[in-house]
Amino acid sequence: MKLMDAHSLDQGQPAALPRQSVWMFSGQGSQYRGMGRELFLHEPVFRGWLERFDALARQDAGIALIDELYQVEPQQPFERLALTHPAIFAVEYALAQTLLAKGLRPDLLLGASLGDFTAAAVAGVLPADAIIGLLGRHARLVEARCEPGFMLAVFGPASLHQTLPALRSYSDLVGVNYDAHFVVAGHARELPHVEQALRAAGVLAFRLPVGFGFHSRNVAPVAAGWSELLAGQPPGSAPAIPWVSCATGGWSAPWAADFSPTSPRRPSSSPRRWPLAAACWAERRAGSIWVHPARWRTSPASCSLRNTRCCRPCPNSATSARCWRGS
Template sequence: MKKNIVFMFSGQGSQYYHMGKELYCKNAVFRRWMSTLDDIVYKNVGLSITDEIYNKTKSKADNFDHLLYTHPAIFMVEYSLARVLIESGIEPDYVLGASLGEFTSAAVAGIISVEETIECLLKQAKLIESCCELGSMIAIIHNPELYYQVQEISLNSDLAAINYFSHFVISGNSKKLLKIEEYLINRNITFQTIPVRYGFHSSNIDSIENEYIKKIHKIFFKKPGIPIISSLLSGNAIEFSPKYFWDIARQPIYFEKTILKFEKIGQFNYIDLGPSGTLANFVKKILNKDSLSQIYDVLTPFGQDIKKFEKIKERMF
């Protein structure tokens, strides 16, 4: 039986310098779409995102966390990669986004144009950078119940995401999160600081909510041409509004719950089109051993973009 195809798109924290470079150099479709989207960004803010992503003076190990660059950069890479697959005949039956990745889902599904998507992302980035205090996000490798059980954690942060049974993310004020890091170190609990400057999915960005919604309220949201699975709603997203596109940055992500609920429908080919293959790794942790669903990624910091893309083409046809 043919498995339906799910395109998955990740958000902030998945970016790095030179992401998708092999495709950018060798795949005409990817390069064309990156150039088209880069032109849109340049017309809005006078910045070339491709010049920054593929900056020869930077390495993959360098911090890539300037929001006015990373917000559009993640979208550009994900959308361009989606177009590579679509134009090669691999079309999604569903799109699934997590956090900023929901913007890419919306654009691929035709809810908003790429121009409107970029406009939304740039406005959000500008507001956060000008109005919000610096913050942090931490991925904790432990049962998410720890968040509710330990006041040291819950009183000093907001729950940002539950990705699978032993991986969750907290967000908030940098100084408060340093206290949490100290707690985790003392108890030998593994964690990783996510490469972002602001506390997404936390009260640290609450100050821009009204202004952001006001700035995007004129956008007309069309009906999706492809069913959208939302990690915000843990299911199908049907109605869209400026408030929805605020909530995907502010409210928690329930990725595990979303996948488990989706798996009850049938079998799928999950294709991670994010920069790091993060969501593919999460899905591998979530699926039951008897699941017949397949998982693929294309981009990771370790390269082999073209080889992985060709493998997907072989498997889909």
């Protein structure tokens, strides 16, 4: 795997990309304080977009986005939704614009959960300014109407959700990343039952750094309000760059009133399906590039596909190289 960071971007032409490339954007749980610091200091395009989003966040909600990212001690928790929603989007979008300014262009875009918003913005479906405003309002809805929740990454087959009664009763299956990795979510008060069942079964799991159980029953109270917010948006444009969503596992059309990558799934619908979405570019033999802030989380693509690279604001590429797998 080859890493592209602020230093390599500053040296002129970055490493040659695959004949076709996919830019992939992650969601909640990938954030950390200081993400993108070197890019903010040395890349004018990245800095310009973060300053723009900082001004919008201050005007919309009184949030000093840049201060929260780069002035607060890294050890301080970074889980408050009103901060992390816009921060993840801002860093991902600014990084994508930095790559575009360097002459790089993706053949496909892929979004997972909150990353679908970034993919939509990069594809030109809705303006970035409008999307970051929507994310701020979504965060306020969730914080006002939902009780604390959890998301748990589980290392095992998704069939465990059906075979372990406590898992089925106290959580929702909200994501299937690959054969041996899935995500469950629900109310925080029910987390002890879920963790106890997994420990008893000898299954490894870890908590994601989020305060709510996205895509689960935990965020059901915001569904109506979120639909109203989306319905008030102008019609979206057709994607200027092909865009694949993990919410559907397939190609995304222009923005719709029910587009809701962080809201609960309808009972009849499937959880986020990474393998189905990945198949849309695998058949084209396209390489993939993560364009997101995570510095340690294992990439589903790098665990299941070859020719995966990472392009993210990582403060410690040596550590990341040990924690990420790819070719």
